[in-house]
Amino acid sequence: MKNNEKTIEEDKVAEAKAKLQEKEDRVKTEDVTKTKGLTFESFDLPNDLQLAIYEMGYDKPSPIQEEAIPLILEGKNVIGKAKTGTGKTGAYAIPTISMIDKDDPNVQVLIIVPTRELAIQTASTMKKFSKYLDLEIMGALGGTSIRKDILRLENQIHIIVATPGRILDLAEKEVVDLSTVQTVILDEVDKLLSTHFMPVTRKIFNFLSKDIQVLLFSATFPKESTQVFQKEYVPDPQYINMIAQDEVTLKGVTQYYAYIEEKEKLHCLNTLFSKLQINQCIIFCHSYKRVELLAKKISQLGYSCFYIHSRMAQDDRNKVFHDFKNGDSRCLVSSDLFTRGIDIPSVNVVINFDFPQYSTTYLHRIGRSGRFGHLGLAINFITDKDKVNMFQIEKDLNTEIQAIPQDIDLNLYTI
Incomplete structure (x- = not known):
């Protein structure tokens, strides 16, 4: 009987894989296609995990996944560097999920991320990967009721995805026993090792x-x-370093700048809305006040628009994140809260309404489009005070931000 069950599972995996291969996809760039040719079967993963992987739309491992998965399965400590949007979450999620002992009631995997939105998204991704594995996964993030976390931890939990402050609070209150954790993941580690987060x-x-x-x-x-x-x-x-010195930015993202005065920004944005074929776009501003003001102006222009920033109540942030990801609005105005790891495949345009000061911020902002080898567009509004920053960012990232043409080729950023 067990052999029959195994055959049925294998047939389901083969069927899911075949459907995925038949499905027409968007153009993918070398960021995810330049692989060694390994398959998910190469890693001897459980059939139930493979089935979930294929149902999620992954046809084969990306380069970072090819390198990281076998090392993690061997129990090695790994420091992995790869471009934003090339499958880092899958690189650690797939092997750690496959190593979970579901009969062990203790917390076995802890994933720490710097923002609440990323915690929500990562927990959701882990649940999708473990769809057929009967694992208990919990998100623990600030701005939500700690009482709910305490009650949840009275039951079996295999994986916790947490923001630093909340998991520390739970550990110090002796609500969660972290001594049972076998694997800890720091995602967006540069942020977690920054001056702000390092002590925590x-x-x-x-x-x-x-x-x-x-x-x-x-x-x-x-x-x-x-x-x-x-x-x-x-x-x-x-x-593991999947980033060559000369190609830090995603290959699928075309970068332009519009050299304008501050007072021309809104008019320029309105023009772009009328000329571009936008699936969804994220527009970045420096401060929460500018985020709210711009969102109001965009709504007055007659466009559907959400906004999000760190001063909003967590329930409101969660709703905006959920509704935007579901496609309820074409446009989201955001502070840098939304630059880390957020994966919304339908976002094909990013606009820096306010140009960032640092290259890392720029890199993570424009990485919200062109994810997993797809195409995207990054447009930067540049005023006199931004010129020096733009030149420095081009130098730091060894990239070129070109002057925006009169007409932008649809093939650069659309399906």
């Missing part, structure tokens, strides 16, 4: 066992803080 991250590690498997992932790594942290907490790591 260190305190969390004091609650973990000393021989734990540690996985660090990001598109950018602060050299000094990473080296210090690695020396203390990540012995003998396997380094």
Whole structure:
């Protein structure tokens, strides 16, 4: 009987894979297609996990997944660097899920991320990967009721996805026992090792066992803080660097600038709305006040528009994030809250209404489009005060931001 059940499972996997291969997809770039030719079967993953992988639309591993999955399955500590939008979440989710013992009631995997929205998204992704595996996955994030987390932790939990402050709070209150965790993942590690988060991250590690498997992932790594942290907490790591020195930005994202005065920005934005074929777009501003004001102006122009920033109540942020991801609005105005890891495949245009000061911020902003090898467009509004920053960012990222043409080729950013 068991052999028959196994055959049925294998048939389901084969059927899901065949459907995926038949499905027409958008153009994909070398960021995700330049692989060694491995398949998910190459890693001897459980059939139930493979079925979920194919149903989620992954036909084969991306380069970072090819490199990271076997190392993680071997129990190695890994420091993985790959472009934003090239499958880093899958690179750690797939192997860690496959290693879970569902009969063990203790927390076995802890994933720490810097923002609440990313925690929600990552927990959702983990649930999709484990759809057929009967695992218990919990999101623990600030701005929500800690009482609900306490009640949830009275039951079996295999995986926790958390923001740093909330998981530390739960550990200090002795609500969660982190000593049972076998694998800890720091996603967007450059942020988690920043001056703001480093003290909290260190305190969390004091609650973990000393021989734990540690996985660090990001598109950018602060050299000094990473080296210090690695020396203390990540012995003998396997380094994976999928980013060549000359290609930090995604290949599928075309970058333009519009050189204008501050007072011309709204008019320029309105013109872009009328000329571009936008599936969904994210527009970035420096401050929460500018986010709210611009969203109001866009609505007055007659366009559907949401906005999101860190000063909003968490329930309101959750609703905006959920509704935008579901396609309820074509446009989202955001602060830099939304630059980290947020994966909404239908976003094909990013507009920097306010140009960022730092190259890391720019990199993560424009990485909201052109995800997983697809095509996208990044348009930057540049005033006199932004020129120096733009030149420096081009230099830091070894990229070119071109002057915006009169007409933008649809083939650069549409399906």
